[in-house]
Amino acid sequence: MFDQYNNCYSSYKRTPRKVNKYIQGADWYKKMQSAGGNGFFYKGSDGTIEYYENNNYLCYVRQILDKKDYKPLATLLITFDNTVLQGYFNQVSEDSKNQFYIIDSKGNYVIKPQEEKRDFKKYTKVAENINEGYKEVKNNGEECIVACQDMGIQDWKLVGVFSMDDITSLAPYYSTIIAIIMGINIIFVFLCSTLLTYLIFKPLRKIENHMQIVENGEFITMPVDDYDNEITNLRKVFNHMILSVKALMKRVKDEERIIAKGKLDIIYAQINPHFLYNTLDAISALALMEENEKCFQMIQALGNFYKNSLNSGLDYISVEDEIGCIESYITILNTRYENQIAISYDIEDVVKHEKVLKLLLQPLVENAVHHGLNGEGGNIEIKVFEQEDEIIFIVSDDGVGMSDEKIEDILAGRTVTGKSGFGLYSLIQRIRLTYGIENPVIIQSEVGVGTEIIVTIKKIKMEK
Known part of the structure; x- marks a missing residue:
């Protein structure tokens, strides 16, 4: 070996x-x-x-x-x-006149005759033309019978040369000759059968062991040989099944993501009516006080806000329209609370027509107004710019700020049961489902100084 x-x-x-x-x-x-x-x-x-x-x-x-x-x-x-x-x-037969040897299809010796003095070329030539059986041959005055048997190994033949002088003496041994020939064939057939068993059943046991690995939850494909045989085809079919199962699992996960997105949409739909109710209540109060100009401005801002946010039922809106939505939102807030919320915009021209998830900035601005500025006056700045294949949104305020512990709670969703951080955590979930970004939001804040929230999304190509 x-x-x-x-x-x-x-x-x-x-x-x-x-x-x-x-x-x-x-x-x-x-x-x-x-x-x-x-x-x-x-x-x-x-x-x-x-x-x-x-x-x-x-x-x-x-x-x-x-x-x-x-x-x-x-x-x-x-x-x-x-x-x-x-x-x-x-x-x-121990008689030297009776010889056995093995040849290939070209007449070359595989095993030579023991008797080297005699000329076996003619016998070999006759044997080449005999598939199985025997033939009487005369060679240099000697009469013999040449018998052939295909051995089933490559192109080898077993050749027996028997002298006619001793043919009668060989008669009792014919059955023995046949038995020996059959015995040799049986030995080779047994050897070949053992090898075939080794080549078939052992690979099948390996396939069985690999199936047990898959049964335990490890969906790993099997290595496939270049040989074209039944075992290789079985491995290919098994690998195809594994890939199909993995594709099905991915499809189930995608469906779960859709279901999760639907639940978030329901939650988001519950937020907007609350904002609408408060705004209509403020409009009705302005109408009773005959504040016609403010009432008009608030109704117009409310209409523009819902026009952009609804967007005919579509999920995506241009950055320019999203900024217009925020302008309407700030107008409503300043009219409702008579606050002096100063807001500034720094928007790159190249991103104004890029499509983004609608109402992406509104939760950030709402968080800045109600929790950063505590409903009082202050400054808010919005920056939007591109960075390679991403769009970056930055919303900052000069409010009360927050501690590192509170930032961790908001990002982990541990404050969503209360009012603080609910809209921001919902936005993080929406971005994860829509853009496939695991950590899309970064919060930088210092108590007493202010807060800056950075949101990163991917550019998307909308079908025309």
């Missing part, structure tokens, strides 16, 4: 004179590689093994693969001395 590092592991009944560990250059090794590592018989060993005496022997070779990843681990080489087979032949 030869491993991948030119190490040799061996067991002998007859110690060889030489073993060449560098088998990669041997013709049989190249043939084995081209056959995908499958086993086969051949004559000699191409200089791999040399014995002290008789070097006439047969070899069987095949690759041994790793049971985990099916990569080659070693090469197995088994030698068969031709004297073993000749020993079986001698049990049929």
Whole structure:
């Protein structure tokens, strides 16, 4: 046995004179590689093994693969001395006139006859033209019967040459000859069956073990060989099933995301009516006080706010329209509370027509007014600019600020049960579902100085 590092592991009944560990250059090794590592018989060993005496022997070779990843681990080489087979032949007939040998389809000897003085060329020529059976042949005044049997190994044939002079004496041994031939065939068939069993059932056990891994929740595809056989096709079908299951799981997760988005939309729909109720209540109060100009401004601002926020049921709005929505929102707040909320805008021209998720800035401005400025006067600044394939929104105020603990609570959603941070946390969830950004919001704040909220979203290409 030869491993991948030119190490040799061996067991002998007859110690060889030489073993060449560098088998990669041997013709049989190249043939084995081209056959995908499958086993086969051949004559000699191409200089791999040399014995002290008789070097006439047969070899069987095949690759041994790793049971985990099916990569080659070693090469197995088994030698068969031709004297073993000749020993079986001698049990049929010890008469030197009766010879047995093995040839290939070209008439070359695989195992030579023991009798070297006689000319077997004519017998071999006759044997080449006989598939299975026998034929009477005359050769240099000698009458013989040439019998052939296909061995089922490569293109080898077993040839028997029987002298007609001794044919009568051979009659009792015909059954023995047949039995020996059948025995040799059975030995080779058994060997081939064992190898086929090793090549089929062992890979099937590996597939079974991999299925158990998948059953435990690890959806890993199996390595697939380049060989085109039933085992490889089974692995391909199994891998296709794994990929289909993973696709189905992804589809279920996407549906769960849609359901979660629907729940957020319901929550968001509950926020807007509250704002509408308070605004209409303020308008009715202005009407009773006959504040016609303020009442007109507030109704117009409310109409513009809902015109942009509703956006005909679409989820996306231009940055320019989103800023217009905020302008209307600030107008409503200044009219309702008579506050002096000063707001400034720094919007890059290149992003004004970019489409973004609607009502993206409103929760930030609402948070700045009600929690940053505490409903009193103050300054709010909004900046919007692009950065590569992203759009950055920055909303800052000069209000009371907040502690690091409160920032962590807002980002983690631990304050959503109360009023503080609810709209901001809802916005974070909407951006995560829409843009696939895990952490889209950064809050920077200092108590007594103010707060700055940075929102990052991706540019989207809207279908025309």
